[in-house]
Amino acid sequence: MIAQTAAPADDHVISTQALTKRYGDAIVAVDALALRVRRGEVYGFLGPNGAGKTTTLRMLVGLVRPTSGQATVLGAPPGARAGLRRIGAMIEQPAFYPYLSGRDNLRVLARHAGVDETRVPAVLDQVGLSTRSTDRSATYSMGMKQRLGVAAALLKDPELLILDEPTNGLDPGGMAEMRDFIRSLADGGRTVLLSSHLMGEIEQVSDRVGVIRDGAIVAEGTVAELRGRAGLRVRAEPQAEAARLIGALPDVEAVTSRDGLLEIAVDTAQAAAINRTLVHAGVAVSEIYAQTASLEDVFLELTTKDGGGGS
Amino acid sequence: MRSNVSAELLILRKRAATWILLGIWTFLGVFAAYVIPYALDPQDAPLGLVELLPESVAGNLVSGFPFFGGVFALILGVFALGSEYGWDTLKTLFVQGPSRGSVFAAKLVALGLVLVAFVLLPFAGGAAASVVIAQIEDAAIDWPSAWLLARAMGAGWLILAAWAALGVLLGVMTRGTSLAIGLGILYALVVEGLLSAFAESVSFLEPLTQVFLRANGYSIATALGAPAAGIESNGPGSFGGPFVDSVQALVVLVAFVLAFAALAAFLLRRRDVA
Numbered sequence: 272m273i274a275q276t277a278a279p280a281d282d283h284v285i286s287t288q289a290l291t292k293r294y295g296d297a298i299v300a301v302d303a304l305a306l307r308v309r310r311g312e313v314y315g316f317l318g319p320n321g322a323g324k325t326t327t328l329r330m331l332v333g334l335v336r337p338t339s340g341q342a343t344v345l346g347a348p349p350g351a352r353a354g355l356r357r358i359g360a361m362i363e364q365p366a367f368y369p370y371l372s373g374r375d376n377l378r379v380l381a382r383h384a385g386v387d388e389t390r391v392p393a394v395l396d397q398v399g400l401s402t403r404s405t406d407r408s409a410t411y412s413m414g415m416k417q418r419l420g421v422a423a424a425l426l427k428d429p430e431l432l433i434l435d436e437p438t439n440g441l442d443p444g445g446m447a448e449m450r451d452f453i454r455s456l457a458d459g460g461r462t463v464l465l466s467s468h469l470m471g472e473i474e475q476v477s478d479r480v481g482v483i484r485d486g487a488i489v490a491e492g493t494v495a496e497l498r499g500r501a502g503l504r505v506r507a508e509p510q511a512e513a514a515r516l517i518g519a520l521p522d523v524e525a526v527t528s529r530d531g532l533l534e535i536a537v538d539t540a541q542a543a544a545i546n547r548t549l550v551h552a553g554v555a556v557s558e559i560y561a562q563t564a565s566l567e568d569v570f571l572e573l574t575t576k577d578g579g580g581g582s
Numbered sequence: 583m584r585s586n587v588s589a590e591l592l593i594l595r596k597r598a599a600t601w602i603l604l605g606i607w608t609f610l611g612v613f614a615a616y617v618i619p620y621a622l623d624p625q626d627a628p629l630g631l632v633e634l635l636p637e638s639v640a641g642n643l644v645s646g647f648p649f650f651g652g653v654f655a656l657i658l659g660v661f662a663l664g665s666e667y668g669w670d671t672l673k674t675l676f677v678q679g680p681s682r683g684s685v686f687a688a689k690l691v692a693l694g695l696v697l698v699a700f701v702l703l704p705f706a707g708g709a710a711a712s713v714v715i716a717q718i719e720d721a722a723i724d725w726p727s728a729w730l731l732a733r734a735m736g737a738g739w740l741i742l743a744a745w746a747a748l749g750v751l752l753g754v755m756t757r758g759t760s761l762a763i764g765l766g767i768l769y770a771l772v773v774e775g776l777l778s779a780f781a782e783s784v785s786f787l788e789p790l791t792q793v794f795l796r797a798n799g800y801s802i803a804t805a806l807g808a809p810a811a812g813i814e815s816n817g818p819g820s821f822g823g824p825f826v827d828s829v830q831a832l833v834v835l836v837a838f839v840l841a842f843a844a845l846a847a848f849l850l851r852r853r854d855v856a
Contacts, residue, residue, distance in 0.1 A: 332677045334855040355679035362677065366670035371596055382589035383685065384678035423674065 302486035315477030359429035365420025369409035413440025586688035640734035641807025648799025659749020747842035
C-alpha cells in the first residue's frame with residue numbers, strides 16, 4: 272500500500288522514498304527506490320534489462336501500484352489526474368490501435384486527455400510524421416511507432432516527459448535526431464526522465480544520471496561525477512619496478528596493475544614527472560596517457576553482480 | 583465525459599470488426615427469421631404465414647436476440663475491452679490523464695450506442711423482408727403499434743446489452759479476446775443451453791435456469807409476441823421454458839448489466855496495467 276507524500280522540495284519534479292514493488296514473495300522488481308528528478312533537467316535512468324526501470328516508470332504514472340513506499344510526481348500522487356495532465360509519457364513499446372491512422376490514434380488520445388485536436392497536426396509535425404499521418408499505424412515501422420509514441424507524449428504540451436527507451440528501433444540517424452529532439456525539449460524548459468540501457472544515449476543527453484540495479488539506485492550524479500577523476504595509464508618494463516617507483520611518489524593515491532598496464536590514481540599533470548622518474552631509474556616506458564573511465568566502465572562496474580556498490 | 587465517449591466511438595466506428603459483426607448479425611437475423619421459414623413452408627411456422635408478415639415483426643425479430651444476437655453482442659463486448667489488453671493500449675489511454683473509471687464508463691456508453699445499430703438494422707431488415715413476403719403472398723401490410731415496436735427494440739437492446747456486458751467482463755477478466763470469446767460461447771451454449779434443456783427433467787435445475795440470460799431474454803420476447811413454440815425449436819438457442827414474468831425478466835437483465843459492468847470496473851480499477 273502506498274502512502275501519499277507531502278509535496279516534494281520545490282526543485283524536485285519527481286520524488287520517491289523507499290518505493291517498492293514486489294510480485295509475490297520471490298520477486299522484488301523495485302526495491303526501496305529513492306529517486307529525485309529536478310525541475311528542468313534531463314535525468315538519465317540507466318540500468319540493464321530487468322533492473323526495474325520500466326516498473327518504476329509504470330509506478331510513476333499510476334499504471335502499477337507500489338507495494339510500499341512513497342512517491343510524488345509534480346506534487347501529486349502517481350496516477351492522479353492533476354499530475355497526469357502535466358505529464359507526457361511513453362512507457363515501454365508504444366502501443367496504438369493498429370487499424371487507426373497515426374492521426375486518428377492521436378485524436379483518440381487528445382479526446383481522452385481533453386486536449387484540443389489542433390494539437391494533433393502540430394505534434395505530428397514535431398516528430399516528422401505528418402506525411403504518413405493518414406496511414407494505418409499497423410503499417411508503421413518500429414521507428415515510426417516510436418515517433419508516434421513521442422508525439423502522443425507531447426499532446427498535452429507537458430511539463431514533465433517520461434520516455435522509456437525512446438530510441439528503440441531507430442536507425443543511427445534517427446537515434447541522433449531523437450537525442451537532439453529530447454535535448455531541445457529540455458532546453459525548452461521541460462523536465463525529461465529518460466530511461467535507457469544505452470549508455471551513449473544517456474551520456475549525450477542527460478544532465479544527471481541514476482544507475483539502477485536490482486530495483487535500487489546504486490549511483491547517481493552527473494556523467495562527469497560518475498566517470499570520476501581522470502588518472503594515468505602507464506605501460507613500462509619491468510612493471511613491478513615501475514609500480515614500486517610510481518607508488519613511492521608523492522601525490523600518487525594508488526597504483527594497480529591490469530592487463531599489462533599500470534592504472535595510477537593521480538593528477539594527470541604529474542605525467543611528465545612520472546615519466547622522468549621511470550626513465551631516470553632505467554625503466555623502459557612505452558606508453559603513458561591520461562584516461563577517464565568511460566560511462567560504460569562505470570555502468571558495468573555498478574551493474575554486474577560482483578561489481579560496485581553505492582556511489 | 584463527452585469527449586471520452588466521442589473518442590471511444592471513433593475507436594469502435596473505425597474498427598472493421600464492428601461492421602462485420604453488425605453485417606453478419608443483421609443478415610443471419612433476417613435470414614433465420616424470414617428467409618428460411620418462408621423457403622421451407624410458411625405454414626409450418628408456429629403462427630403460420632402471419633408470423634412472417636409485418637404485423638408480427640416485433641415478436642418475430644426479438645426472438646432472435648436472446649441467443650443469436652446475444653453471441654454477437656458478447657463478441658462486441660469482448661472486443662471493446664479485451665482488445666485493449668491485446669494491443670496494450672490501456673496504458674496509452676491511462677497515461678493521457680483520464681481516470682480509469684471515466685475511460686471505462688465512456689467505453690460502456692459507446693458500446694451501448696453501437697448496440698442501438700445492432701437493434702435498428704435487423705429490425706429494418708426484418709421489416710423489409712416482411713413487406714416483401716406480404717407482397718408475394720398478396721397479404722395486407724399491417725404494422726404493429728409504434729409502442730410495441732419501441733418496446734421490442736428496447737427489449738432487444740437490453741438483451742444485447744446484458745450479453746455485451748458479460749463480454750466486457752470476460753474481456754477484462756481474461757485480459758484478452760480469445761479466451762474471453764471462448765468462455766462466453768461455452769457459457770451460452772453449454773452452461774445455459776444444456777442446463778436449460780435438462781431443466782424440464784431435473785427439477786433442481788429449474789430455479790437456476792430462471793436466472794439465465796437465455797430464460798429472461800426469451801421471457802421478454804414472448805411477452806412481446808414471440809411464439810414460444812418457435813423458441814422451443816430455435817436450434818442451439820432453443821428454450822423450452824419455464825418462462826418468467828416479463829417484469830421480473832426485465833429486472834434480472836438490468837441487474838446483470840449492472841453487475842457485470844460493476845465487476846469489470848472494479849477489476850479494471852484495481853489491477854495493475856503491466
